[in-house]
Amino acid sequence: MMADAVKTLETVEAINWNRIQDDKDVEVWNRLTSNFWLPEKVPLSNDIQSWATLTEDEKVLTMRVFTGLTLLDTIQGTVGAVSLIPDSLTTHEEAVYTNIAFMESVHAKSYSSIFSTLANTKEIDDAFRWSQENANLQKKARIILDYYHGDDPLKKKVASTILESFLFYSGFYLPMYWSSRAKLTNTADLIRLIIRDEAVHGYYIGYKYQRGLETQSAERQQELKDYTFELLFELYENEVQYTHDLYDSVGLAEDAKKFLHYNANKALMNLGYEGMFPSSVTDVNPAILSALSPNADENHDFFSGSGSSYVIGKAENTEDEDWDF
Amino acid sequence: MTSAVSESRPVGTADPQDPRPTDARLVYFSSASGYTHRFVTKLGFGEGETARLPLMTRDPTLLATRPFVLVVPTYGGGDGKGAVPKQVIKFLNVKANRDLLQGVIAGGNTNFYEAYCLAGDIISRKCGVPLMYRFELMGTPEDVTAVREGLEGFWA
Numbered sequence: 001m002m003a004d005a006v007k008t009l010e011t012v013e014a015i016n017w018n019r020i021q022d023d024k025d026v027e028v029w030n031r032l033t034s035n036f037w038l039p040e041k042v043p044l045s046n047d048i049q050s051w052a053t054l055t056e057d058e059k060v061l062t063m064r065v066f067t068g069l070t071l072l073d074t075i076q077g078t079v080g081a082v083s084l085i086p087d088s089l090t091t092h093e094e095a096v097y098t099n100i101a102f103m104e105s106v107h108a109k110s111y112s113s114i115f116s117t118l119a120n121t122k123e124i125d126d127a128f129r130w131s132q133e134n135a136n137l138q139k140k141a142r143i144i145l146d147y148y149h150g151d152d153p154l155k156k157k158v159a160s161t162i163l164e165s166f167l168f169y170s171g172f173y174l175p176m177y178w179s180s181r182a183k184l185t186n187t188a189d190l191i192r193l194i195i196r197d198e199a200v201h202g203y204y205i206g207y208k209y210q211r212g213l214e215t216q217s218a219e220r221q222q223e224l225k226d227y228t229f230e231l232l233f234e235l236y237e238n239e240v241q242y243t244h245d246l247y248d249s250v251g252l253a254e255d256a257k258k259f260l261h262y263n264a265n266k267a268l269m270n271l272g273y274e275g276m277f278p279s280s281v282t283d284v285n286p287a288i289l290s291a292l293s294p295n296a297d298e299n300h301d302f303f304s305g306s307g308s309s310y311v312i313g314k315a316e317n318t319e320d321e322d323w324d325f
Numbered sequence: 326m327t328s329a330v331s332e333s334r335p336v337g338t339a340d341p342q343d344p345r346p347t348d349a350r351l352v353y354f355s356s357a358s359g360y361t362h363r364f365v366t367k368l369g370f371g372e373g374e375t376a377r378l379p380l381m382t383r384d385p386t387l388l389a390t391r392p393f394v395l396v397v398p399t400y401g402g403g404d405g406k407g408a409v410p411k412q413v414i415k416f417l418n419v420k421a422n423r424d425l426l427q428g429v430i431a432g433g434n435t436n437f438y439e440a441y442c443l444a445g446d447i448i449s450r451k452c453g454v455p456l457m458y459r460f461e462l463m464g465t466p467e468d469v470t471a472v473r474e475g476l477e478g479f480w481a
Contacts (some may be wrong), residue, residue, distance in 0.1 A: 024357055031401065192438050199436030207358045266434070269360070269462040279467050293435035295442060295459070300429065302457035303475025322411065323451065324418040 006043035015091040022211075025092035029206045032099045035197060042190040044117040050183045051118045055108030057249045059071045062174060062184075063119060063127035064246060068137050070111040071173040072163060073194075075141060079148050080160050084205065087153035093208065100201050114187055133156060134280075136242035140167060140235060154216075157209040158228050162235060165202035165267035166260070168195075170243045173256045173288065180287035190289065195292070206270030213272070228271055236264060258284050331394040331445060344388035344419055349376035353396035354379070354413050361398045361432050363407060368473045378412050381391060386416045390423045392474060394457065399433040399444040408443040417452065427479075428457040428470060 020026055056060065081101035088094040115124045131137055144167070147159035172195055179188035213221055239260055247253040262282040265275025275282075289296045349373060355361035365375055365376055376387055401407040429452075431445025442459040447454040458475065460468040 022357075027356075027400075034401075034406075195436045196438065199434050203358070203434075210358075265465070266462060274463075275465065279465060282465075288433065293438050293441040295439065295446075296435045302455050303471060303478065322414045325420065325423065325451075 013091055016097060017092065020092065021090045022092070024204070024207055025090055027289050028100065028200060029092065029096050031200055032096070032103065032197070035193075035200070036103075037107065037112040037193050039190060042110075042186055042193075044114060044186050044190065047118065047184045047186045053183065059119075059123070060127075061246060061250055063115070064130050064134075065125045065171045065174045066111045066114060066243075068134075069168060069271040070108050071131055071137065071141055072168055072171075073104045073108035073111070075148075076160070076163060077101050077108055079145060080104070080163060081201075083148040083156060084160060087156065089208075089211075089303075091163050096241060097205060100204075103197050103201075108195070110190055110194070114190070118187075125168035132316075134242070134245060136238050136245055140238050141244065143231075143235060143238070145261055145291055154224055155227060156205060157212065158207050158224070158231060161206040161209060162228075162232055162267050164198045164205065166264050167235065168198055168231070169259055169263040170239055170246065170256060173252075173259045174246075176259075176288050176291040177252065177255075180285075189212050189263050192292075202267065202270045206272065210272040215262070218283065219313075225273065228268070228273065230274065232264060232268065232276070236260070253283050255288070258282060259288060327473055341367060342385050344386045344416075344422075346390050347376040348390045349374055350393050351375040351396060351476070352378065352389060352393050352416070354378040354410050354416075355398065356410065360463045365396055365468070367464065367469045368423065368476075370473075371374065373377060376417055380412070382411045382415055386412070386419065387422075388419060389422045389471050392425050393450065394428050394430060394479075396430045397425060397430060397432065397444045397448065399437070399440065399442050401437075401440060401443070408440060410444070411445050413448070415446070417448065423452050426452050426454050428455045429459045430460070431456065432460050432464070449467045 017026070050060070078101070081097050081104060085094050085097045088097065115127075119127075144159050144163055147155055150156065174185060174189060175188045175191040178184040213224060216224070240257060243256050243260065244253050247256050258281060261277040262284045265282060268275050300305050343380065351365065351368070351370060353361055353365050354373065355363075355365070355377060357380065359424065365377075368375075378387055379385070397413050399408050400410050401429070417426070429445050429448045431442035431448075433440070433442035433444070435441050437443075442456075444454045444458060448454070457479075458468070460472070460473050464472075
């Protein structure tokens with residue numbers, strides 16, 4: 001891997017953070033490092049009582065969802081983000097990918113923290129066995145891995161962005177659902193840290209894809225766009241099956257699918273494309289959206305309001321040292 | 326335009342850092358990733374009606390010469406620090422700009438929990454103007470319609 005990286009950069013280059021080619025590298029590095037966290041900081045054991053209130057079906061579902069997420073984070077940490085390093089245009093971009101790879105390994109490990117807090121060894125082993133035997137989960141892992149092992153730098157970035165911004169969300173739906181029901185709320189807090197990280201990862205890899213795309217011919221740009229939509233659709237069809245595998249037992253598949261559509265559109269936007277799902281199928285359950293972001297559900301549409309009252313932001317966090325007034 | 330410049334600039338100064346006047350009704354910031362630029366472009370206003378703040382903080386900022394609405398993306402997403410881009414802070418540190426600010430529209434990503442569109446909340450509170458609308462990334466077609474029609478009605 002190192003040898004490849006050196007070859008791409010032509011000469012062996014020491015990273016110089018005082019000479020920057022792309023400001024986004026520094027901006028994203030700073031954001032990622034300031035967002036750093038470890039699962040030990042989240043009081044997961046406060047969820048033990050809540051876990052005991054779940055039915056057996058709900059417990060099995062939750063374990064399966066988290067093993068599925070563990071599998072994706074494992075891929076992204078040890079293969080995905082690492083496979084992007086040789087294609088980097090700057091040494092700083094390489095450094096950002098090493099950060100992303102490490103955080104994906106933190107994410108993968110944090111599911112094990114959840115498991116060991118809530119479940120016994122047999123339940124954990126059963127869930128991991130299910131993740132190896134579920135055809136749709138294995139298929140999505142295989143599709144993504146094929147691109148990571150391929151030799152097209154831009155297609156790798158498309159696959160990676162789709163993983164970061166779309167493939168996780170069939171799983172992320174469930175802790176947001178539990179949170180909206182005031183269950184497993186500490187686990188949800190941990191998942192929200194992962195969701196936050198994945199947004200920065202998808203944003204950055206998608207940004208690098210768009211910078212690379214600009215340098216391509218019109219024909220190649222069209223080919224990559226077609227490829228992106230085809231890959232997303234292939235993964236989407238598989239994801240629908242996987243969502244039914246998981247959620248049919250508790251009757252949540254249709255609700256979860258809206259969350260998939262919503263996030264598929266955001267994955268496309270991270271790659272610079274307009275969404276492909278119409279608003280009629282991206283109407284995420286407000287309770288789920290509110291668990292994801294408490295502000296998202298508030299009506300801030302000043303324009304359609306009565307006009308007599310409007311919301312003044314209530315944010316407390318400001319950087320007063322930067323403001324003169 | 327020319328008269329606006331001479332009125333708003335103190336006599337006898339020609340500092341290259343002096344804000345550049347603009348009579349746009351929609352002022353926005355968008356970083357190199359360009360999501361907010363894409364959103365504003367989709368609104369379909371005429372060329373002179375929108376103005377983009379300079380990408381580099383060191384470059385002179387803009388000076389509004391008529392009432393305007395500000396569109397900003399949200400940075401950060403952790404503890405809320407750094408949510409408002411530095412380029413926007415520089416622009417709002419000019420009192421004349423704050424005086425003409427009518428409202429703020431914020432971009433963001435719901436993945437950032439309470440920090441979703443936080444830049445809009447901060448500017449709304451600090452400047453005492455309404456947070457008019459929130460959108461994600463480059464905005465959906467519904468967002469574009471709501472903001473275009475909303476602004477047209479607001480300015481009518």
